[in-house]
Amino acid sequence: MTPEQLQDVVRTAVSAVVDRGALPVEVPAEVVIERPKNPEHGDYATNVALRLAKPAGRPPREVAEVLAGELRAHEGIARGSTSPVPAS
Numbered sequence: 001m002t003p004e005q006l007q008d009v010v011r012t013a014v015s016a017v018v019d020r021g022a023l024p025v026e027v028p029a030e031v032v033i034e035r036p037k038n039p040e041h042g043d044y045a046t047n048v049a050l051r052l053a054k055p056a057g058r059p060p061r062e063v064a065e066v067l068a069g070e071l072r073a074h075e076g077i078a079r080g081s082t083s084p085v086p087a088s
Helices: 003-019 048-056 060-072
Strands: none
Touching: 003 048, 003 060, 048 060
16 A cells, blocks of 8 residues: 555545544545654554644544544555553
């Protein structure tokens, strides 16, 4: 899966959780996908949960878990996990 394809998958996952009422946010027009600096953190990463946490009124990790659950159901995703978010 290319980063561009993964952007679409993540955007679709956000849309799905918004549609079923799990997150009260607007679906972002753009999702950033990047390679983690540490390869042990997986092939790709996104900060979409961090970006949606404040509008959702929920902790970033909780938003990440909701999205990861949706992403794990996608056939092109072998594994979805969350990493700790530093306290602000």
